[in-house]
Amino acid sequence: MAPPANAQQQPQVQLVGGRKVVDEVSGWLRVLDDGSVDRTWAGPPEALPLMEPVPPYAVPRDGHTLYDLPGEPNLRVYLPEAKAEGGARLPVILQLHGGGFCITHPSWLMYHHFYARLACAVPAVVVAVELPLAPERRLPAHIDTGVAALRRLRSIALSEDVSALDDPAAALLREAADVSRVFLIGDSSGGNLVHLVAARVGQEADAGTWAPLRLAGGIPIHPGFVRATRSRSELETKAESVFFTLDMLDKFLALALPEGATKDHPFTCPMGAQAPPLESVPLPPLLVSVAENDLIRDTNLEYCNALRAAGKEVEVLINHGMSHSFYLNKYAVDMDPTTGERARELIDAIKSFISRH
Numbered sequence: 001m002a003p004p005a006n007a008q009q010q011p012q013v014q015l016v017g018g019r020k021v022v023d024e025v026s027g028w029l030r031v032l033d034d035g036s037v038d039r040t041w042a043g044p045p046e047a048l049p050l051m052e053p054v055p056p057y058a059v060p061r062d063g064h065t066l067y068d069l070p071g072e073p074n075l076r077v078y079l080p081e082a083k084a085e086g087g088a089r090l091p092v093i094l095q096l097h098g099g100g101f102c103i104t105h106p107s108w109l110m111y112h113h114f115y116a117r118l119a120c121a122v123p124a125v126v127v128a129v130e131l132p133l134a135p136e137r138r139l140p141a142h143i144d145t146g147v148a149a150l151r152r153l154r155s156i157a158l159s160e161d162v163s164a165l166d167d168p169a170a171a172l173l174r175e176a177a178d179v180s181r182v183f184l185i186g187d188s189s190g191g192n193l194v195h196l197v198a199a200r201v202g203q204e205a206d207a208g209t210w211a212p213l214r215l216a217g218g219i220p221i222h223p224g225f226v227r228a229t230r231s232r233s234e235l236e237t238k239a240e241s242v243f244f245t246l247d248m249l250d251k252f253l254a255l256a257l258p259e260g261a262t263k264d265h266p267f268t269c270p271m272g273a274q275a276p277p278l279e280s281v282p283l284p285p286l287l288v289s290v291a292e293n294d295l296i297r298d299t300n301l302e303y304c305n306a307l308r309a310a311g312k313e314v315e316v317l318i319n320h321g322m323s324h325s326f327y328l329n330k331y332a333v334d335m336d337p338t339t340g341e342r343a344r345e346l347i348d349a350i351k352s353f354i355s356r357h
Contacts, residue, residue, distance in 0.1 A: 025251040028103050053107040063120040067169035073145050076106050077173050078119035078126040089178035091354055095128040096146055098188030100252025102134045110328040122351050125177045134256035139267050146197035153179055154213040179213040187325050191223025195270055202282025217357045221289040222324050225299045228263040271306035278310035285313040287353040293323045317349045
């Protein structure tokens with residue numbers, strides 16, 4: 001007998017290897033009932049090449065070498081062949097990758113193509129940090145790891161005997177890097193971490209615990225700052241794509257924020273009522289990149305205005321006609337003239353900012 005027309009349909013239970021899916025971010029990850037997380041990409045297959053890991057290489061390519069430096073935390077080091085004027089050591093760009101605190105890896109091609117190019121353009125030593133991922137490790141684990149990466153840089157710099165360093169890559173890093181000029185950079189959720197890690201370090205700077213390391217600046221690119229009260233219409237839902245939608249953002253944050261926290265938490269809304277007054281937050285000079293067509297553009301600009309009102313030194317670069325993290329799409333950068341030009345403008349702005357700090 002057929003069920004009544006008004007009978008409720010039972011939701012289908014998804015299974016992965018016999019385990020139930022209890023939460024999901026479309027395309028990106030599935031949380032299973034045993035607490036494990038499946039991050040097998042389930043979106044358009046044409047995106048897969050951007051997620052391919054790039055292995056390290058000690059023989060120069062396109063003007064740089066690339067090393068992995070295992071440890072706590074794992075680091076990836078880009079060393080440009082270009083030298084600073086007068087043979088001086090190079091500034092350091094410490095990269096904190098995005099992905100809603102839940103996905104991506106610094107070895108992926110989408111990061112590699114941009115940061116290899118940036119290392120040669122500045123020139124600077126680029127050190128990418130392998131961050132923990134939520135929900136297995138929620139915030140503030142990512143902040144702690146960013147701070148630990150800086151401590152590791154400081155420890156390498158303070159090593160008097162290069163031959164005593166555990167890894168040859170560490171010796172190369174020590175010889176090339178000027179840790180008195182460290183710049184934090186991060187896209188999306190990594191942009192949040194630029195603010196949060198810089199604030200943590202700034203709180204300890206007066207004690208002299210960081211010398212000779214010094215944070216000279218921060219570069220949040222399309223930071224993932226949001227407000228719980230902001231409506232979808234204000235965020236230009238027409239700009240949503242398979243890679244970045246408001247639902248995805250909400251899901252990622254629900255998995256990454258401390259249990260019970262809302263999007264007004266200081267980790268995602270540092271200019272909100274729950275956060276310390278920005279006047280009291282020690283921050284280095286900042287260059288904030290804002291994409292004109294970003295879903296979170298308005299909140300990014302609100303952050304910049306709040307920084308200015310608090311007396312902070314902040315420059316704003318608008319990526320005209322671009323959407324969230326556009327510069328990570330190597331194929332668009334290579335094949336679309338407008339995207340390629342905006343990526344070049346971003347690199348030029350970063351180079352100029354570093355040269356002045």
